[in-house]
Amino acid sequence: MPNPSDSSLSDILQRLDLEAIADSGDKVRECEYFLGLASAEADRTRFRWLVSAYLNAVYSYFETAALYASVAFTDPETGAPIEDAEAVETLRAYVRVDQNKKNPYYVKTGGLHPVVARLYEVRKAATHHFPLAIMVAGPNLPEDFQLGSMKCEGEPLLALCREALAVIRQVQAELET
Numbered sequence: 001m002p003n004p005s006d007s008s009l010s011d012i013l014q015r016l017d018l019e020a021i022a023d024s025g026d027k028v029r030e031c032e033y034f035l036g037l038a039s040a041e042a043d044r045t046r047f048r049w050l051v052s053a054y055l056n057a058v059y060s061y062f063e064t065a066a067l068y069a070s071v072a073f074t075d076p077e078t079g080a081p082i083e084d085a086e087a088v089e090t091l092r093a094y095v096r097v098d099q100n101k102k103n104p105y106y107v108k109t110g111g112l113h114p115v116v117a118r119l120y121e122v123r124k125a126a127t128h129h130f131p132l133a134i135m136v137a138g139p140n141l142p143e144d145f146q147l148g149s150m151k152c153e154g155e156p157l158l159a160l161c162r163e164a165l166a167v168i169r170q171v172q173a174e175l176e177t
Helices: 004-015 026-038 044-070 085-091 114-128 157-176
Strands: 095-099 107-111 134-136 145-147
Touching: 026 044, 026 157, 044 085, 044 095, 044 107, 044 114, 044 134, 044 157, 085 095, 085 157, 107 114, 114 157, 145 157
Parallel strands: none
Antiparallel strands: 095 107, 134 145
């Protein structure tokens, strides 16, 4: 008599569209995509939208990396998720990783690395409080767009975003080794 789980597995494998599942570098490429568009956008409003999308992609990169690392394996006896301790440790050099004890598939992150922490702050404010305040600090746009609303106190935004992308690439390289 055939094993029912074999037919279920066979059915799942036949229905599974592997091309629909993004690879581990997809979030890095998403960050690169939005930063690339923002780096060529001189219209302040569209620049704000693209940077907002970039900030969400950065946040999503760390959230999904932390989730994957936290539930990387399955205990064959219990079916419970088991973390990839090495990957979680790698991430903890950059972000706080908090896994819910009752629901291990619920993982939250918080910025620890100075650049990542700053982007988390900016994203949180833009998501939960007010849209990004973007100032024009010179004629060379988008390079002269700055974060803030007080003249002479702005923060060069593209430079910060590029630093964050360098950190993400570093983290991804560490996770892949």
